[in-house]
Amino acid sequence: MSRPLGFLTDYGPGTEHVGALHAVAATIAPGSDRVDLAHDVPPGDVRWGSILVERLVRLMPRQSVTTCVVDPGVGTGRRAVALELEWGKVVVGPDNGLLAPAVAMVGGATRAVSLTDTSHHLDAPGPLFDGRDVFAPVAARLCAGVPLEDLGEPVDPAGLMPGLMPGAREEPDGTIVAEVLWVDRFGNVQLNLGPDDLPPGTESVELRLGGSRYTARRVRAFSEVTPGGLGLAVDSYGMLAVVADRSSAAEELRAAAGDEVVVSVLGDVGDPAVTTAVQIGRAPAPASAGDPTSRGENF
Amino acid sequence: MSRPLGFLTDYGPGTEHVGALHAVAATIAPGSDRVDLAHDVPPGDVRWGSILVERLVRLMPRQSVTTCVVDPGVGTGRRAVALELEWGKVVVGPDNGLLAPAVAMVGGATRAVSLTDTSHHLDAPGPLFDGRDVFAPVAARLCAGVPLEDLGEPVDPAGLMPGLMPGAREEPDGTIVAEVLWVDRFGNVQLNLGPDDLPPGTESVELRLGGSRYTARRVRAFSEVTPGGLGLAVDSYGMLAVVADRSSAAEELRAAAGDEVVVSVLGDVGDPAVTTAVQIGRAPAPASAGDPTSRGENF
């Protein structure tokens, strides 16, 4: 049985570009279980793509291969690579930082090759669609049984392009300067902060964003948010997110990915003048730093 | 061979949320035929989601399992359930009315369980993604052969949350007060009226909507609509829809889902002053009422 094959791109849902990857893979690796992981990464947004690669490859089956394409540098000299991670999972894509957080999360790649053997690629009518012509064919050939080392020259995993995951930082006045990682379809505003970055027992925070101040209460569910108010919840990936109940927190905050958010812990709900100094206990590690603890196994 | 597995959500097409469901299912139930039924339900719109569940589960193969997630109450005490319907089809989702029309259409669930056995769930880093952590794992385990009764405590199907399907009503003056169920991508305006709700031989109706009046002629195809005019067609689900030819009826009417539409049968096309009293012959049954006639088999 052939290996499962994931796809994660910025091509847009339901576009011909996604369809081309699937058609190529269905031809080269018939019977392989193809999984669309995400195709709505904003065009060229390598940072956001890299966060999704880390989140979703973790959920893929052992021995799976995932094609990752967010590749504004296509057609230039940037390397194309295939990296073997824990549990035999392989990620294939451009060496532009896109794959770095997935690699770092499992403590590094066990093997890496540069995709220099063009006999595994398709003949391309133009140089701008490596997804169809390089990444999908190579990934499908891995699924069909071609060994990793046949795809090209081995490279040192330590020389791969590092990622761009932003870390939050603590200011001398005790506030945290965080960043909006993403706004999802429901208007939830995901921050680059985990619940352990706030003092135990924190019930409410002040958020400063775009010149305005907001108060958000810790909640466990959307329905716990006061009507018209904002909540601070642990989201589905274990990070803190600003949320609202059946409305968009992002619209209320006028927040977008990449925005700076200054967070202060409130000593007393509703009294924004009294704040408590905090300690960032577990800022997200830079993606290139690596984490020796395995977090790759999920089932 | 494992059971086919459908997905119907408000997560948005091509999003990481949809990808997470697929990755989890590919891991738990390898080789299962996964079917994306719809992912463009407006965020949190349980009513519209419930209409789609009924329409699409009907088309799924016998013995299939469908994961349904439109779940604004995630993280609260609302129940998570799996319901067995006709032909061995199972639907899995929140007990918030989302599954009710599908259940009612086939005259009730034959078995129902509350998903209380957490050994079938994933360890969740946060409480807000039951699709990934509860519904998809449970559905995939059903596909892989786990019996329904192993998933948790049996519940009485009669105690499930009823649905919210709006019914049209007849007014004393003979007009029908209907509702826009949905506007599709082509701008067709689907009403909660069937063709049998109008008197036989009706050729034209007046529509009152948002303070304006419009005339629509009965047509069988988009191309039969007069240029610049409106048609009233039997749509692909057997309901009446206001349509235009290669343009958007919804834009012409400025109509959106949930809008009230007052329908009068015209005695003479083009003369909006002469109307005929009507009798609602077959208003859509309330979703919780049940329908003993099987309509679940399609092939």
Added chain:
Amino acid sequence: MSRPLGFLTDYGPGTEHVGALHAVAATIAPGSDRVDLAHDVPPGDVRWGSILVERLVRLMPRQSVTTCVVDPGVGTGRRAVALELEWGKVVVGPDNGLLAPAVAMVGGATRAVSLTDTSHHLDAPGPLFDGRDVFAPVAARLCAGVPLEDLGEPVDPAGLMPGLMPGAREEPDGTIVAEVLWVDRFGNVQLNLGPDDLPPGTESVELRLGGSRYTARRVRAFSEVTPGGLGLAVDSYGMLAVVADRSSAAEELRAAAGDEVVVSVLGDVGDPAVTTAVQIGRAPAPASAGDPTSRGENF
């Protein structure tokens, strides 16, 4: 093993309409490898759909069947057909020009049938969803082993509706009047011109569009475009496209599909006054003309 089954529609990504096709096919042809080729064709845009059918069916496996639905004439008398092309590939869809470029590219259909045997269709509650009721069931039955000739009456492939592919033309003053075929998600503006339509060694062109003039330099990659400038690249299908680096060329040009673009070769970069006469060497053939050279095999 059943034949692979592709889908290409204007139904919109992640919609219930796409889901219905999949559910029907999963029921009729269990185990068939279903491939979503594209669902973001603008509603009713047969011309653009036909370009995608040609591009993507070429990438599908031998013996595959592809369901193509861009069908503004649904419910009228337009024919529904299944056409056998090279390598045993079959396309199924309306006979409205949608399938013509795919047929022309391989020099004509080897067999064609009109889908007149309704025993292979589903009972339809309304006449407006032939994708679910006619095209998907028929395609799935082909995948499950039903022979082409069982689907209906044979028709003469020469009598199929021709396509609408626009050709570029050369003006007496040596300029080329081209057309925008499409604007993709990245803002690349694809023209109906190939690189051989410009004189060898062309380094720069002037584009006239909507009353404005622009200069674009030949580039091989997005990153070679001067900041704020425009490039002319060979795109992923071997055609010329106007591109920018990490921004949208379409926004800069205010260009949309179908716009006329007058192209002049510049003798000297940056000097728009000096132009060189050109010869259109390889204008795209009209889709109905046919091309005896096989271009259907890709691997």
